[in-house]
Amino acid sequence: MTAELRLRAEVARAARAIGAPDGFAPALDRPRDPSHGDWATNAAMALAKPLGKKPQDIAKALLAAMDPAAAGVAESSIAGPGFINFRLDSGHLASGLMAVLEQGAEFGRNSTGSGKPVNVEFVSANPTGPLHVGHGRQAALGDAIASLLAYGGWNVTREFYYNDGGGQIERLRDSVYAHIAGIPLAADQYHGEYVKDVATACVADLAAARGLTAAAVTALVRANWASDSALRDAVRMFAVAALRAEQDADLRAFGVKFDVYYLESSLYTEQRVAETIEALKAAGHAFMEDGALWLRTTDFGDDKDRVMVRSAEKGGEPTYFVPDVAYHVTKWKRGFTRAIDVQGSDHHSTVTRVRAGLQALEMGIPKGYPEYVLHQMVTVMRSGEEVKISKRAGSYVTVRDLIDEVGRDAVRYFFIMRKGESQLVFDVDLARSQSEDNPVYYIQMAHARLSGIFRVGNIDPATITGAGVAWDTLSQPEERELVKALLDWPSLVAGATEALEPHRVANWLLETARTVHLWYHKHHVLDEPPEIMTARLALAKASRIVLANALGVLGISAPERM
């Protein structure tokens, strides 16, 4: 049992002894100011109403009823409006490190998810160009959320949804055609350098497939484009395949792996769009107006109704939101009782719509399904100026540009360090700097320094088991703070998982790295008396383990040396 649980149990027992109602669960928190103590409880304030007494009096009675020894409490005090502060005995506190040393890479994991399936959909870029910074933020955020959930015992599926249908794919196809035919691009077509590369590769591919020269293919495309739909399809499919391969390469460079790639086009070929339309009609929430088929999404909280199938003069095709609904139906039917979509906040209007569509089907899908994690835009800064232009993509900066320039670890950290709903400034100069101003460098440095202790001392970390350590020797303020930070990891990561907020892990890492550096600067490990050295080696190893675990969740490496 951890010191925290022991203390909580003892407070609860004492509370009952002085008349707290059944089921009363006192809250234990870290005081903001460590000088107040290691833990604080608001029990006295929470009991003020049910017991009809002043918080101060309840606090006194509560303390009198407690057995400090049973809870490992060295001293306690009543403060402010009725907080009770506890300072744990150093030995009790530090002995919590045994759990870290015993569990190693497992320390911090929990089983909240109990193996239940969850689908995390992210990136989901249209295959019309390289991944840009926004996708990068989404990749880092989505991957970290997925890792957090896996860490919390969920059975996670990472999914990428390809919008390989619709108007933008035709624009891509026609952009490639324009390059092949040598005609100027229209304003709404794709202007990046990469389109030219795709066009060149496409000509070579067609030439090989048809046994023609490149010049002959060019002439053929130019002559038959309007009349030959098979040719147009061939160009479209080549372009989509080429850009999917391109995006895959970007994601590999970023170290993100997906379990499922779901193609929007398959929703049409497998009749799922048609089935969804029929089901919505059957459920009675559809109506005809102006020649189009509408869904009454206003019945489910939308501010206006939405067209499902366009009128004949507009082409008679389903609008994009129908496949979106059909897609989420497949998630539900595939057994994902929980689904999380990570998207840019510019897509926030789809949230209500998709949920409305799912509700309108009346098939027992919960109202809040799917959950959404939205994130704001990214601004890339270099030398104090906003960067907007990439050589490859033209009008935007690509993920690859960033990874090439500052490395995968820094890109991941910078994308995760801010709350999703706040705007993010990506400072390229800071991200690439090899100094302690750079948070990634600072955190990794902490891990490397801890590793260095073992290297320099020529000590195999595997021999440090915590057995026989005199834990009460870890009584320096910096040591106590470090121990507390490490032991907070499980509850911190659990909170970050519940809130789907990986930035908490990033912030915690930075704080904890600072605590490590402070300790490291103030206290030596090697060449100390054996009892102190043994205890500090245990602390160093535990710190190394927890830092590595946290970095691992964010997909960032924990280097042995830098």
Place this chain on the structure above:
RNA sequence: GCGCCCAUAGCUCAAUUGGAUAGAGCAUUUGCCUUCGGAGCAAAGGGUUGGGGGUUCAAGUCCCUCUGGGCGCACCA
């Protein structure tokens, strides 16, 4: 005009999800220090948490309102 999000030190951001005197880093000022181990360490100044109102033992956090910013409001995706 409507909807969603945001607003915290000069700058970039935290704040244990409603807890105590709102904290870090950078920048500024001052003083130490010279490596198991790579310029660090210690301290100071800097705030009406955008304005106003409300809810309660307690509000940066919840509610209302105003201001300012981002995004979205297609028979585009």
